[in-house]
Amino acid sequence: MKDDHVSVINMEPWGDVSSPDNLNPEGLGFMCGLEIHQQLATGKLHSRMPSELYDFGLDEIPKNWNRSSRKLRAAQGESGRVDITARFESRRNRSFVYVQSPNAGLIELDEAPPLDHDSGAVDTVLTIAAMMHAKPVSSMQAMRKTVVDGSNTSGFQRTTLVATNGFIESNLGDVGVDVICLEEDSARKLETKSTANGELVYYTLDRLGMPLIEIATAPDIQTPDHAKEVALVLGTLLRDTRLVRRGLGSIRQDLNVSIACGVRVEIKGCQDLDWIPKIIKIEMARQLHMYRLANQLREEASLPELPPDRRLDSIPVENRVALSTVSRLPLEISDLSDLFIHSSSDMIQKSLSSGSVVLALKLPGFSGKIGSKELDENGAQLPRLGRELASSAKQAGVAGIFHSDELPAYGITEIEVNAVIKQLSISKADAFALCVAPKWQAELALESVLLRARAAFHRIPGEVRNVVIRKGSPEDGTTTAMRPLPSGARMYPETDIQVLHLDSKRWEKICSNLPMNREERKSRLEKYDISSNQLDALLGGELDDLFISGVIDGGLSTPVLPSKAWASILLDNSRSEIAKEAEIQESKVPWKLLALLVFAREEKIITREGIIPIGKLYLTNSTPPLFEDQISWVSEIAELEGFSPANTDLVEQAVDSILIERDDFVRERGMAAVGPLMGMVMGKLGGSADGKLVSQMLLEKIKKLQ
DSSP states (O other): OGGGGSOOOOSOOOOOTTOGGGOOTTTTTOEEEEEEEEEBSSSOTTTOOOOOOOOOOGGGSOTTSOEEEEOOOOOOOTTSOOOHHHHHHHTTOEEEEEEOOTTOOTTTTTSSOOOOOOHHHHHHHHHHHHHTTOEEOSEEOEEEEEOOSSSSTTSEEEEEEEEEEEEEOOTTSOEEEEEEEEEEOOOEEEEEEEETTEEEEEEESSSTTOEEEEEEEOSOOOSHHHHHHHHHHHHHHHHHTTOBOOSTTSEEEEEEEEOTTSOOEEEEOOOOGGGHHHHHHHHHHHHHHHHHHHHHHHHHTTOOOOOSSGGGOOHHHHHHHHHHHHHHSOOOEEEOGGGGTTOSOHHHHHHHHTTOEEEEEEETTOTTTSOOOOBOTTSOBOOOHHHHHHHHHHTTTOSOOEEGGGOSBTTBOHHHHHHHHHHHTOOTTOEEEEEEEOHHHHHHHHHHHHHHHHHTTSSOOOEEEEEEEETTEEEEEEEEEEEEOOOGGGEEEOTTSOOEEOOHHHHHHHHTTOOOOHHHHHHHHTTSSOOHHHHHHHHHTTOHHHHHHHHSTTTTSSSOOOHHHHHHHHHSSHHHHHHHHHTSOGGGSOHHHHHHHHHHHHTTSSOGGGHHHHHHHHHHOSSOOOGGGHHHHHHHHHHHHTOSOOOHHHHHHHHHHHHHHTHHHHHHHGGGGHHHHHHHHHHHTTTOSOHHHHHHHHHHHHHHHO
């Protein structure tokens, strides 16, 4: 374990939180691991339904799709305890509406028992495990993992341990892979609406049950930049299998980060690899700031100092501090709605008129410690307790809170602030927080604020945090709290699914047929006459297998295709243009059609300009030609539509005619005249010439004229 080579830190951690780039990971006892969740390109894990996503917003859902309403509650796990995360979620007073997509049946609705593991998904995870040198488990037991945020209709997620003790290579040495699991993806959230009785959350079930591989690394990541490299290595390995889904949201990276004076925090929402180092550095700065704040609070309260290394913590001391904070920070919530009846804040006025209240919480000793918005040297918000308090409040569903360190502001006047101070008997050392919401929700929000304020006397809480997103991208690399870290009480066996025993022959077959890695794929492509740019683009687009199918005999039901011509059409927008003209999805345009059109063009059966229109006619033809008649059909259509190449003599005559007509233009522009003259020659030939031939002939003839 990494703890073995991190010395106990007996001195105060140093570093400027306003300069996260200059924090020293080793000196701060930095530890980090990754969790990768990648969707697999198979059907759903336990229902045999297709894994398909429907791009609809809530208002666009077809009216014939069924909807079901549910309200979930926390239950005891196998250990007889209720998981802390489940207990928290159950207090949020939320109801859920599930939209049943065409690929969601009774299993997704939790009205029928699940089926056994999808065989293709199991083989895919075993393949990836073998590529990571991991050891498969002999018996795969599906487990239920409690989830009560509404994203699973059953209240739990099914997950199966597949392999352990693997590793991947990086520039800073091997990184261990502790656990590889196969699990179900959750439902997709569509929208959240606030009601007088709590939040109403809408989910669609198209993604629910889609198979995921979960890969958890050991805490062997040495620096923030190393984390980015490891994420890239893992992502590349997964894509090289050609067995995983691509596209936005198909892969998710979670970060487990801590420094010695903090604790492990799980950060979700790290979609962009380039942001990973910044997110980690900002989290290091946050943990350092909160440690220093805890000791400032302890010093003022004459409480024992918090050690600089969490391994030096004393349970009796922390219990004593906890008891002290309860007495210092009692739960006393006051209704101050009457003070704000004539408030100049439009938000407060609107909320009060709709039945909300203004509740207040006194925070003794916190004046000046909650903080207001300031930026670090990179433009990200500096860590401050105020954001932590607001995050806690938001978990109750409110928009946020107001606190005394930032008031007067937001339409709240100094007169109103003084009225609150007087009403709550607040001294100069004290602070307060206000929440405007329905009474039940404001009470829950301020209780959460109080608990987080008490926690400020200790190390940061171990929790799940989310990257702050604005317009689809990280705002500045900062994070907000989502929920407490789950406990062991979260997991218990799934009794509806049989244990899957791994046959040794199945494992041996998988190990003997592993996909090529990136270097092997690159080496294979280098044998063909394509440019380096084409090679990189084919690999990046995961088109290399398709390319190989076109340049070997019979791979795509056509004779061998020229390398450069086949690579070009795979990489250009011909497929999307054909789909657009035919008014179908791009995925519905078969690659075999592109191969046929490339072959016809190279055989001088059609012109380059005929590829898109003839492709469209092929797809919209009510009776597509049989394979043996395809070339004849293409030739016939090209003749009818005017896309048969003109013979060389006709092309040369047209070129000579244009050169004579535009003699002055050619002498003035020289070789730069080729582009403009191309259109003239093509127009003269009615589009029936091959553009490549026209261009070549113009170049040769203009060069001779010069």
